[in-house]
Amino acid sequence: MQAWIDRIAARKATVGVIGQGYVGLPLALVFGESGFPVLGFDVDPIKVAAISKGESYIKHIGPERVAAAVASGQFAATTNFDRLRECDAIVICVPTPLGPHREPDNSYIHSTAREIAKRLRPGQLIVLESTTYPGTTDEEVLPILEGTGLNCPRDFHLAFSPEREDPGRKNFTTKNIPKIVGGVTPESTRAAVALYAAALEQVVPVSSARVAESCKLLENVFRSVNIALVNELKVIFDGMGIDVWEVIRAAETKPFGFMAFYPGPGLGGHCIPLDPFYLAWKAAEHGEWARFIELAGEINTRMPRYVVEKVARALNEDGKALNGSRVLVLGLAYKANVDDDRESPSYEILDLLQKRGARIDYCDPLFPKTRKTRKRDLGMTSVPCDGASFAAYDALVVATAHDVFKKAELFRSAKLVVDTRNMVAPLFPRGDGPRVVKA
Numbered sequence: 373m374q375a376w377i378d379r380i381a382a383r384k385a386t387v388g389v390i391g392q393g394y395v396g397l398p399l400a401l402v403f404g405e406s407g408f409p410v411l412g413f414d415v416d417p418i419k420v421a422a423i424s425k426g427e428s429y430i431k432h433i434g435p436e437r438v439a440a441a442v443a444s445g446q447f448a449a450t451t452n453f454d455r456l457r458e459c460d461a462i463v464i465c466v467p468t469p470l471g472p473h474r475e476p477d478n479s480y481i482h483s484t485a486r487e488i489a490k491r492l493r494p495g496q497l498i499v500l501e502s503t504t505y506p507g508t509t510d511e512e513v514l515p516i517l518e519g520t521g522l523n524c525p526r527d528f529h530l531a532f533s534p535e536r537e538d539p540g541r542k543n544f545t546t547k548n549i550p551k552i553v554g555g556v557t558p559e560s561t562r563a564a565v566a567l568y569a570a571a572l573e574q575v576v577p578v579s580s581a582r583v584a585e586s587c588k589l590l591e592n593v594f595r596s597v598n599i600a601l602v603n604e605l606k607v608i609f610d611g612m613g614i615d616v617w618e619v620i621r622a623a624e625t626k627p628f629g630f631m632a633f634y635p636g637p638g639l640g641g642h643c644i645p646l647d648p649f650y651l652a653w654k655a656a657e658h659g660e661w662a663r664f665i666e667l668a669g670e671i672n673t674r675m676p677r678y679v680v681e682k683v684a685r686a687l688n689e690d691g692k693a694l695n696g697s698r699v700l701v702l703g704l705a706y707k708a709n710v711d712d713d714r715e716s717p718s719y720e721i722l723d724l725l726q727k728r729g730a731r732i733d734y735c736d737p738l739f740p741k742t743r744k745t746r747k748r749d750l751g752m753t754s755v756p757c758d759g760a761s762f763a764a765y766d767a768l769v770v771a772t773a774h775d776v777f778k779k780a781e782l783f784r785s786a787k788l789v790v791d792t793r794n795m796v797a798p799l800f801p802r803g804d805g806p807r808v809v810k811a
Protein backbone atom coordinates (compact mmCIF):
# COMPACT_ATOMS: atom_id res chain seq x y z
CA MET A 373 0.00 0.00 0.00
CA GLN A 374 2.73 2.50 0.94
CA ALA A 375 4.52 1.87 -2.37
CA TRP A 376 1.25 2.57 -4.22
CA ILE A 377 0.69 5.78 -2.27
CA ASP A 378 4.27 6.84 -3.02
CA ARG A 379 3.61 6.36 -6.76
CA ILE A 380 0.56 8.59 -6.41
CA ALA A 381 2.53 11.24 -4.51
CA ALA A 382 5.22 11.18 -7.21
CA ARG A 383 2.55 11.48 -9.97
CA LYS A 384 3.94 8.30 -11.51
CA ALA A 385 0.62 6.46 -11.30
CA THR A 386 -1.50 6.35 -14.46
CA VAL A 387 -5.14 7.31 -13.95
CA GLY A 388 -7.83 5.88 -16.23
CA VAL A 389 -11.23 7.56 -16.42
CA ILE A 390 -13.99 5.46 -18.03
CA GLY A 391 -16.78 7.56 -19.59
CA GLN A 392 -15.72 10.90 -21.07
CA GLY A 393 -18.96 12.80 -20.57
CA TYR A 394 -19.99 15.74 -18.41
CA VAL A 395 -18.35 14.13 -15.36
CA GLY A 396 -15.48 12.08 -16.78
CA LEU A 397 -13.92 14.65 -19.12
CA PRO A 398 -13.42 17.43 -16.52
CA LEU A 399 -12.18 14.85 -14.00
CA ALA A 400 -9.63 13.50 -16.49
CA LEU A 401 -8.47 17.06 -17.18
CA VAL A 402 -8.02 17.81 -13.47
CA PHE A 403 -5.91 14.67 -12.97
CA GLY A 404 -3.86 15.56 -16.06
CA GLU A 405 -3.40 19.16 -14.90
CA SER A 406 -2.21 17.80 -11.52
CA GLY A 407 0.64 15.99 -13.26
CA PHE A 408 -0.77 12.45 -13.66
CA PRO A 409 -0.61 10.58 -16.95
CA VAL A 410 -4.32 10.11 -17.79
CA LEU A 411 -6.15 7.79 -20.16
CA GLY A 412 -9.77 8.66 -20.98
CA PHE A 413 -11.82 5.63 -22.05
CA ASP A 414 -15.11 5.83 -23.91
CA VAL A 415 -17.17 3.52 -26.12
CA ASP A 416 -18.06 6.50 -28.34
CA PRO A 417 -15.37 6.85 -31.03
CA ILE A 418 -16.64 10.35 -31.94
CA LYS A 419 -15.82 11.65 -28.44
CA VAL A 420 -12.44 9.91 -28.46
CA ALA A 421 -11.61 11.42 -31.87
CA ALA A 422 -12.66 14.90 -30.69
CA ILE A 423 -10.45 14.69 -27.58
CA SER A 424 -7.54 13.39 -29.64
CA LYS A 425 -7.86 16.48 -31.85
CA GLY A 426 -7.86 18.67 -28.73
CA GLU A 427 -11.54 19.58 -29.05
CA SER A 428 -14.21 19.84 -26.38
CA TYR A 429 -17.83 18.83 -26.99
CA ILE A 430 -19.03 20.35 -23.73
CA LYS A 431 -19.58 24.10 -23.86
CA HIS A 432 -18.39 25.00 -20.37
CA ILE A 433 -15.17 23.00 -20.80
CA GLY A 434 -12.99 25.17 -23.00
CA PRO A 435 -11.31 23.42 -25.95
CA GLU A 436 -8.06 25.13 -24.91
CA ARG A 437 -7.99 22.98 -21.75
CA VAL A 438 -8.45 19.78 -23.73
CA ALA A 439 -5.93 20.90 -26.37
CA ALA A 440 -3.32 21.80 -23.71
CA ALA A 441 -3.76 18.48 -21.86
CA VAL A 442 -3.46 16.45 -25.09
CA ALA A 443 -0.50 18.50 -26.38
CA SER A 444 1.36 18.08 -23.08
CA GLY A 445 1.20 14.33 -23.54
CA GLN A 446 -0.47 13.98 -20.11
CA PHE A 447 -3.87 13.04 -21.52
CA ALA A 448 -4.98 10.67 -24.26
CA ALA A 449 -8.38 9.23 -25.08
CA THR A 450 -9.02 5.73 -26.35
CA THR A 451 -11.68 3.15 -27.13
CA ASN A 452 -9.17 0.37 -26.48
CA PHE A 453 -10.11 -1.06 -23.09
CA ASP A 454 -7.03 -3.32 -23.06
CA ARG A 455 -5.17 -0.18 -22.01
CA LEU A 456 -6.93 -0.44 -18.64
CA ARG A 457 -3.99 -2.68 -17.72
CA GLU A 458 -1.72 0.39 -17.85
CA CYS A 459 -3.75 2.15 -15.17
CA ASP A 460 -2.92 2.20 -11.45
CA ALA A 461 -6.25 3.85 -10.68
CA ILE A 462 -9.49 3.51 -12.68
CA VAL A 463 -12.41 5.86 -12.13
CA ILE A 464 -15.83 4.89 -13.53
CA CYS A 465 -18.03 7.77 -14.78
CA VAL A 466 -20.58 5.96 -16.98
CA PRO A 467 -24.30 6.80 -17.23
CA THR A 468 -26.89 5.57 -14.72
CA PRO A 469 -30.24 6.29 -16.39
CA LEU A 470 -33.72 5.12 -15.45
CA GLY A 471 -35.52 2.40 -17.38
CA PRO A 472 -38.98 2.92 -18.89
CA HIS A 473 -40.69 2.21 -15.56
CA ARG A 474 -38.41 4.49 -13.55
CA GLU A 475 -36.31 1.54 -12.43
CA PRO A 476 -32.53 1.95 -12.06
CA ASP A 477 -30.50 0.86 -15.07
CA ASN A 478 -27.10 -0.19 -13.74
CA SER A 479 -26.21 -2.08 -16.89
CA TYR A 480 -23.49 0.46 -17.82
CA ILE A 481 -21.83 -0.02 -14.43
CA HIS A 482 -22.04 -3.81 -14.73
CA SER A 483 -20.61 -3.93 -18.25
CA THR A 484 -17.81 -1.55 -17.27
CA ALA A 485 -16.99 -3.65 -14.20
CA ARG A 486 -16.81 -6.71 -16.46
CA GLU A 487 -14.45 -4.89 -18.85
CA ILE A 488 -12.22 -3.99 -15.90
CA ALA A 489 -12.40 -7.53 -14.49
CA LYS A 490 -11.03 -8.94 -17.76
CA ARG A 491 -7.87 -6.86 -17.23
CA LEU A 492 -7.74 -6.49 -13.45
CA ARG A 493 -4.27 -6.84 -12.02
CA PRO A 494 -2.88 -6.64 -8.48
CA GLY A 495 -2.19 -3.12 -7.27
CA GLN A 496 -5.10 -1.35 -8.97
CA LEU A 497 -7.59 1.00 -7.34
CA ILE A 498 -11.10 1.10 -8.83
CA VAL A 499 -13.43 3.98 -7.93
CA LEU A 500 -17.08 4.18 -8.96
CA GLU A 501 -18.35 7.75 -9.42
CA SER A 502 -21.65 7.08 -11.24
CA THR A 503 -24.61 8.00 -9.06
CA THR A 504 -26.39 4.90 -7.80
CA TYR A 505 -28.22 3.36 -4.84
CA PRO A 506 -26.44 2.28 -1.64
CA GLY A 507 -24.91 -1.15 -1.96
CA THR A 508 -23.98 -1.03 -5.66
CA THR A 509 -20.24 -0.87 -5.04
CA ASP A 510 -19.97 -3.72 -2.53
CA GLU A 511 -22.92 -5.89 -3.62
CA GLU A 512 -22.58 -5.59 -7.42
CA VAL A 513 -19.16 -4.26 -8.49
CA LEU A 514 -17.08 -6.09 -5.87
CA PRO A 515 -18.34 -9.62 -6.79
CA ILE A 516 -17.64 -8.97 -10.49
CA LEU A 517 -14.07 -7.90 -9.67
CA GLU A 518 -13.49 -10.68 -7.13
CA GLY A 519 -14.84 -13.19 -9.66
CA THR A 520 -11.35 -12.94 -11.18
CA GLY A 521 -9.87 -14.66 -8.14
CA LEU A 522 -8.25 -11.41 -6.98
CA ASN A 523 -9.28 -10.14 -3.55
CA CYS A 524 -10.05 -6.72 -2.08
CA PRO A 525 -8.10 -5.45 -0.13
CA ARG A 526 -5.34 -8.05 -0.55
CA ASP A 527 -4.86 -7.49 -4.30
CA PHE A 528 -6.85 -4.44 -5.35
CA HIS A 529 -8.89 -1.61 -3.82
CA LEU A 530 -12.45 -0.49 -4.48
CA ALA A 531 -14.26 2.70 -3.41
CA PHE A 532 -17.19 4.95 -4.24
CA SER A 533 -16.84 8.70 -4.64
CA PRO A 534 -19.84 10.72 -5.82
CA GLU A 535 -19.57 13.42 -8.42
CA ARG A 536 -20.94 16.80 -7.33
CA GLU A 537 -20.48 18.80 -10.53
CA ASP A 538 -22.81 21.74 -11.18
CA PRO A 539 -22.37 22.36 -14.92
CA GLY A 540 -21.70 25.98 -15.74
CA ARG A 541 -20.96 27.10 -12.18
CA LYS A 542 -17.84 29.27 -12.05
CA ASN A 543 -16.96 29.40 -8.33
CA PHE A 544 -17.13 25.64 -7.67
CA THR A 545 -15.56 23.21 -10.11
CA THR A 546 -14.23 19.65 -10.04
CA LYS A 547 -11.01 20.95 -8.46
CA ASN A 548 -12.44 22.70 -5.40
CA ILE A 549 -15.73 20.91 -4.66
CA PRO A 550 -15.08 18.77 -1.54
CA LYS A 551 -14.86 15.11 -2.57
CA ILE A 552 -16.58 12.43 -0.51
CA VAL A 553 -14.73 9.09 -0.56
CA GLY A 554 -15.78 5.77 0.98
CA GLY A 555 -14.02 2.46 0.38
CA VAL A 556 -15.42 -1.05 0.71
CA THR A 557 -12.56 -1.59 3.22
CA PRO A 558 -10.55 0.95 5.28
CA GLU A 559 -7.51 0.23 3.08
CA SER A 560 -9.55 1.06 -0.02
CA THR A 561 -10.66 4.35 1.57
CA ARG A 562 -7.02 5.18 2.27
CA ALA A 563 -5.99 4.46 -1.32
CA ALA A 564 -8.85 6.48 -2.81
CA VAL A 565 -8.22 9.41 -0.44
CA ALA A 566 -4.57 9.43 -1.52
CA LEU A 567 -5.58 9.53 -5.19
CA TYR A 568 -8.07 12.38 -4.95
CA ALA A 569 -6.01 14.39 -2.42
CA ALA A 570 -3.23 14.52 -5.02
CA ALA A 571 -5.50 16.35 -7.49
CA LEU A 572 -8.33 18.03 -5.57
CA GLU A 573 -8.37 20.66 -2.85
CA GLN A 574 -10.46 18.85 -0.23
CA VAL A 575 -11.22 15.17 0.31
CA VAL A 576 -13.76 14.00 2.92
CA PRO A 577 -13.39 10.33 3.87
CA VAL A 578 -16.45 8.47 5.15
CA SER A 579 -16.66 5.04 6.77
CA SER A 580 -17.95 3.03 3.80
CA ALA A 581 -18.89 3.04 0.13
CA ARG A 582 -22.55 2.86 1.21
CA VAL A 583 -22.31 6.12 3.15
CA ALA A 584 -20.68 7.79 0.14
CA GLU A 585 -23.44 6.46 -2.17
CA SER A 586 -26.13 7.62 0.27
CA CYS A 587 -24.59 11.07 0.69
CA LYS A 588 -25.04 11.83 -3.02
CA LEU A 589 -28.66 10.68 -2.88
CA LEU A 590 -29.40 12.77 0.20
CA GLU A 591 -28.10 15.85 -1.64
CA ASN A 592 -30.25 15.21 -4.69
CA VAL A 593 -33.38 14.18 -2.79
CA PHE A 594 -33.01 17.38 -0.75
CA ARG A 595 -33.11 19.45 -3.93
CA SER A 596 -35.91 17.48 -5.54
CA VAL A 597 -38.16 17.71 -2.47
CA ASN A 598 -37.54 21.42 -1.92
CA ILE A 599 -38.11 22.27 -5.57
CA ALA A 600 -41.36 20.28 -5.42
CA LEU A 601 -42.39 22.17 -2.30
CA VAL A 602 -41.88 25.55 -3.90
CA ASN A 603 -43.60 24.38 -7.10
CA GLU A 604 -46.61 23.30 -5.09
CA LEU A 605 -46.64 26.59 -3.19
CA LYS A 606 -46.47 28.43 -6.53
CA VAL A 607 -49.70 26.78 -7.62
CA ILE A 608 -51.41 27.41 -4.27
CA PHE A 609 -50.33 31.05 -4.03
CA ASP A 610 -51.22 31.68 -7.67
CA GLY A 611 -54.77 30.53 -6.95
CA MET A 612 -54.86 33.14 -4.16
CA GLY A 613 -53.51 35.90 -6.39
CA ILE A 614 -50.15 35.95 -4.56
CA ASP A 615 -46.83 36.11 -6.43
CA VAL A 616 -44.60 33.28 -5.12
CA TRP A 617 -41.48 35.08 -6.33
CA GLU A 618 -42.20 38.06 -4.12
CA VAL A 619 -42.92 35.70 -1.21
CA ILE A 620 -39.53 33.99 -1.69
CA ARG A 621 -37.73 37.34 -1.92
CA ALA A 622 -39.31 38.35 1.37
CA ALA A 623 -38.54 35.01 3.07
CA GLU A 624 -34.92 35.23 1.93
CA THR A 625 -34.36 38.20 4.23
CA LYS A 626 -34.55 35.81 7.19
CA PRO A 627 -30.89 35.42 8.19
CA PHE A 628 -31.25 31.83 9.44
CA GLY A 629 -33.39 28.71 9.00
CA PHE A 630 -34.46 29.40 5.41
CA MET A 631 -32.88 28.47 2.11
CA ALA A 632 -34.45 29.74 -1.10
CA PHE A 633 -35.51 27.31 -3.81
CA TYR A 634 -37.20 28.61 -6.93
CA PRO A 635 -40.16 27.29 -8.90
CA GLY A 636 -39.87 26.42 -12.56
CA PRO A 637 -41.32 24.45 -15.47
CA GLY A 638 -40.26 21.10 -13.98
CA LEU A 639 -37.03 19.29 -13.21
CA GLY A 640 -34.25 18.75 -15.71
CA GLY A 641 -30.68 17.58 -15.96
CA HIS A 642 -29.06 14.23 -15.49
CA CYS A 643 -29.32 14.08 -11.70
CA ILE A 644 -32.28 15.50 -9.82
CA PRO A 645 -35.13 14.05 -11.94
CA LEU A 646 -33.53 10.59 -11.89
CA ASP A 647 -31.31 9.84 -8.91
CA PRO A 648 -33.96 9.98 -6.15
CA PHE A 649 -35.76 7.08 -7.85
CA TYR A 650 -32.64 4.95 -7.44
CA LEU A 651 -33.11 5.26 -3.69
CA ALA A 652 -36.89 4.72 -3.86
CA TRP A 653 -36.31 1.48 -5.77
CA LYS A 654 -33.70 0.20 -3.30
CA ALA A 655 -35.86 1.23 -0.33
CA ALA A 656 -38.61 -1.11 -1.58
CA GLU A 657 -36.16 -4.02 -1.36
CA HIS A 658 -35.93 -3.23 2.37
CA GLY A 659 -39.71 -2.96 2.77
CA GLU A 660 -39.64 0.85 3.02
CA TRP A 661 -41.58 3.48 1.06
CA ALA A 662 -39.74 6.59 -0.06
CA ARG A 663 -42.87 8.76 0.16
CA PHE A 664 -41.21 12.18 -0.05
CA ILE A 665 -39.31 11.09 -3.15
CA GLU A 666 -42.44 9.78 -4.89
CA LEU A 667 -44.50 12.83 -3.96
CA ALA A 668 -41.80 15.26 -5.08
CA GLY A 669 -41.51 13.35 -8.36
CA GLU A 670 -45.25 13.54 -8.87
CA ILE A 671 -45.43 17.30 -8.26
CA ASN A 672 -42.36 18.14 -10.32
CA THR A 673 -43.36 16.00 -13.31
CA ARG A 674 -46.78 17.70 -13.35
CA MET A 675 -45.27 21.15 -13.85
CA PRO A 676 -45.10 21.12 -17.68
CA ARG A 677 -48.86 20.39 -17.74
CA TYR A 678 -49.46 23.29 -15.38
CA VAL A 679 -47.44 25.61 -17.63
CA VAL A 680 -49.35 24.57 -20.75
CA GLU A 681 -52.65 25.05 -18.93
CA LYS A 682 -51.52 28.58 -18.06
CA VAL A 683 -50.70 29.25 -21.71
CA ALA A 684 -54.15 28.02 -22.79
CA ARG A 685 -55.90 30.15 -20.17
CA ALA A 686 -53.88 33.29 -20.98
CA LEU A 687 -54.58 32.91 -24.72
CA ASN A 688 -58.24 32.40 -23.93
CA GLU A 689 -58.24 35.74 -22.10
CA ASP A 690 -56.86 37.25 -25.32
CA GLY A 691 -59.80 35.70 -27.20
CA LYS A 692 -57.61 33.01 -28.77
CA ALA A 693 -57.60 29.23 -28.69
CA LEU A 694 -54.38 27.31 -28.03
CA ASN A 695 -55.36 25.22 -31.05
CA GLY A 696 -53.90 27.11 -34.02
CA SER A 697 -51.99 29.71 -31.99
CA ARG A 698 -48.31 30.28 -32.65
CA VAL A 699 -46.31 29.56 -29.48
CA LEU A 700 -42.57 30.04 -29.07
CA VAL A 701 -40.76 28.22 -26.23
CA LEU A 702 -37.65 30.07 -25.05
CA GLY A 703 -34.91 27.73 -23.91
CA LEU A 704 -34.31 24.01 -24.51
CA ALA A 705 -31.56 23.71 -21.88
CA TYR A 706 -32.76 22.51 -18.50
CA LYS A 707 -31.05 25.43 -16.81
CA ALA A 708 -29.64 28.82 -17.70
CA ASN A 709 -26.49 29.19 -19.79
CA VAL A 710 -25.64 25.50 -20.23
CA ASP A 711 -25.86 23.47 -23.42
CA ASP A 712 -27.34 20.49 -21.56
CA ASP A 713 -30.90 19.56 -22.50
CA ARG A 714 -31.10 16.17 -20.78
CA GLU A 715 -34.52 15.56 -19.21
CA SER A 716 -35.35 19.19 -19.99
CA PRO A 717 -39.02 20.00 -19.28
CA SER A 718 -39.01 22.20 -22.41
CA TYR A 719 -39.49 19.07 -24.51
CA GLU A 720 -42.53 18.01 -22.55
CA ILE A 721 -43.95 21.53 -22.86
CA LEU A 722 -43.40 21.47 -26.63
CA ASP A 723 -45.04 18.02 -26.86
CA LEU A 724 -48.06 19.07 -24.84
CA LEU A 725 -48.51 22.31 -26.77
CA GLN A 726 -48.33 20.46 -30.06
CA LYS A 727 -50.81 17.81 -28.91
CA ARG A 728 -53.27 20.59 -28.19
CA GLY A 729 -52.92 22.01 -31.67
CA ALA A 730 -50.49 24.88 -31.08
CA ARG A 731 -48.06 25.75 -33.88
CA ILE A 732 -44.82 25.43 -31.97
CA ASP A 733 -41.29 26.76 -32.37
CA TYR A 734 -38.39 27.18 -30.01
CA CYS A 735 -35.54 29.64 -29.57
CA ASP A 736 -32.31 28.63 -27.86
CA PRO A 737 -29.01 30.00 -29.21
CA LEU A 738 -27.21 27.15 -27.40
CA PHE A 739 -29.17 24.63 -29.52
CA PRO A 740 -29.29 25.89 -33.12
CA LYS A 741 -30.95 22.55 -33.97
CA THR A 742 -32.71 20.03 -31.77
CA ARG A 743 -30.65 16.96 -30.96
CA LYS A 744 -31.72 13.45 -31.70
CA THR A 745 -32.06 11.53 -28.42
CA ARG A 746 -33.17 8.07 -27.35
CA LYS A 747 -36.67 9.46 -26.76
CA ARG A 748 -37.24 11.96 -29.55
CA ASP A 749 -36.08 13.46 -32.82
CA LEU A 750 -37.95 16.74 -33.31
CA GLY A 751 -35.90 17.92 -36.30
CA MET A 752 -36.53 21.57 -35.37
CA THR A 753 -34.33 24.65 -35.84
CA SER A 754 -34.09 27.54 -33.38
CA VAL A 755 -35.81 30.74 -34.52
CA PRO A 756 -33.59 33.86 -34.42
CA CYS A 757 -33.22 35.48 -31.02
CA ASP A 758 -34.59 38.95 -31.89
CA GLY A 759 -37.58 41.10 -31.04
CA ALA A 760 -39.09 40.98 -34.55
CA SER A 761 -39.14 37.17 -34.51
CA PHE A 762 -40.62 37.07 -31.02
CA ALA A 763 -43.34 39.60 -31.93
CA ALA A 764 -44.76 37.20 -34.53
CA TYR A 765 -46.02 34.74 -31.88
CA ASP A 766 -49.30 34.68 -30.01
CA ALA A 767 -47.45 33.57 -26.88
CA LEU A 768 -43.86 33.23 -25.69
CA VAL A 769 -43.14 30.65 -22.99
CA VAL A 770 -39.99 31.34 -20.96
CA ALA A 771 -38.66 27.92 -19.96
CA THR A 772 -34.97 28.78 -19.44
CA ALA A 773 -33.56 32.09 -18.19
CA HIS A 774 -30.47 32.22 -20.43
CA ASP A 775 -28.56 35.51 -20.12
CA VAL A 776 -29.03 36.07 -23.88
CA PHE A 777 -32.79 36.38 -23.26
CA LYS A 778 -32.42 39.05 -20.57
CA LYS A 779 -32.90 42.06 -22.85
CA ALA A 780 -36.00 44.26 -22.75
CA GLU A 781 -35.94 44.90 -26.51
CA LEU A 782 -36.58 41.20 -27.18
CA PHE A 783 -39.94 41.39 -25.43
CA ARG A 784 -41.14 44.97 -26.00
CA SER A 785 -43.46 43.99 -28.87
CA ALA A 786 -44.42 40.54 -27.57
CA LYS A 787 -48.16 39.86 -27.46
CA LEU A 788 -48.10 37.61 -24.39
CA VAL A 789 -45.33 36.13 -22.22
CA VAL A 790 -45.91 33.10 -20.01
CA ASP A 791 -42.91 33.13 -17.71
CA THR A 792 -41.85 30.14 -15.59
CA ARG A 793 -38.64 31.84 -14.39
CA ASN A 794 -39.76 35.34 -13.43
CA MET A 795 -37.30 36.63 -16.02
CA VAL A 796 -39.26 39.15 -18.09
CA ALA A 797 -41.13 41.35 -15.57
CA PRO A 798 -37.86 42.52 -13.93
CA LEU A 799 -36.67 43.72 -17.37
CA PHE A 800 -39.45 46.34 -17.26
CA PRO A 801 -39.20 47.95 -13.79
CA ARG A 802 -41.50 50.80 -14.93
CA GLY A 803 -44.18 48.30 -15.89
CA ASP A 804 -44.08 49.31 -19.57
CA GLY A 805 -43.49 45.79 -20.88
CA PRO A 806 -45.73 43.19 -22.52
CA ARG A 807 -48.45 41.24 -20.76
CA VAL A 808 -46.67 38.71 -18.52
CA VAL A 809 -48.36 35.73 -16.89
CA LYS A 810 -46.22 33.89 -14.34
CA ALA A 811 -46.45 30.11 -14.50
Ligand SMILES: NC(=O)c1ccc[n+]([C@@H]2O[C@H](COP(=O)([O-])OP(=O)(O)OC[C@H]3O[C@@H](n4cnc5c(N)ncnc54)[C@H](O)[C@@H]3O)[C@@H](O)[C@H]2O)c1
Pocket residue numbers: 390391392393394395396413414415416419465466467468480483484501502503504535536537538539642643
Ligand atom coordinates in the same frame (compact mmCIF):
# COMPACT_ATOMS: atom_id res chain seq x y z
N1 LIG B 1 -23.78 15.60 -15.42
C1 LIG B 1 -23.69 15.91 -14.15
O1 LIG B 1 -23.71 17.07 -13.81
C2 LIG B 1 -23.55 14.84 -13.07
C3 LIG B 1 -23.37 15.28 -11.76
C4 LIG B 1 -23.20 14.35 -10.75
C5 LIG B 1 -23.24 12.99 -11.05
N2 LIG B 1 -23.45 12.57 -12.33
C6 LIG B 1 -23.43 11.13 -12.55
O2 LIG B 1 -22.21 10.78 -13.21
C7 LIG B 1 -22.46 9.70 -14.12
C8 LIG B 1 -22.05 10.10 -15.53
O3 LIG B 1 -22.85 11.19 -15.92
P1 LIG B 1 -22.47 12.15 -17.12
O4 LIG B 1 -23.33 13.36 -16.96
O5 LIG B 1 -21.00 12.34 -17.21
O6 LIG B 1 -22.98 11.28 -18.35
P2 LIG B 1 -22.64 11.48 -19.91
O7 LIG B 1 -23.72 10.81 -20.65
O8 LIG B 1 -22.30 12.90 -20.18
O9 LIG B 1 -21.28 10.67 -20.08
C9 LIG B 1 -21.18 9.30 -19.99
C10 LIG B 1 -20.12 8.84 -20.98
O10 LIG B 1 -19.93 7.45 -20.81
C11 LIG B 1 -19.80 6.85 -22.07
N3 LIG B 1 -20.14 5.45 -21.93
C12 LIG B 1 -21.36 4.85 -21.95
N4 LIG B 1 -21.22 3.54 -21.75
C13 LIG B 1 -19.90 3.29 -21.59
C14 LIG B 1 -19.14 2.13 -21.35
N5 LIG B 1 -19.73 0.94 -21.22
N6 LIG B 1 -17.80 2.24 -21.27
C15 LIG B 1 -17.22 3.45 -21.41
N7 LIG B 1 -17.87 4.61 -21.62
C16 LIG B 1 -19.21 4.52 -21.70
C17 LIG B 1 -20.72 7.65 -22.97
O11 LIG B 1 -20.34 7.54 -24.33
C18 LIG B 1 -20.50 9.06 -22.43
O12 LIG B 1 -19.44 9.72 -23.09
C19 LIG B 1 -23.94 9.35 -13.98
O13 LIG B 1 -24.07 8.34 -13.02
C20 LIG B 1 -24.54 10.63 -13.44
O14 LIG B 1 -25.71 10.39 -12.70
C21 LIG B 1 -23.59 13.48 -13.35
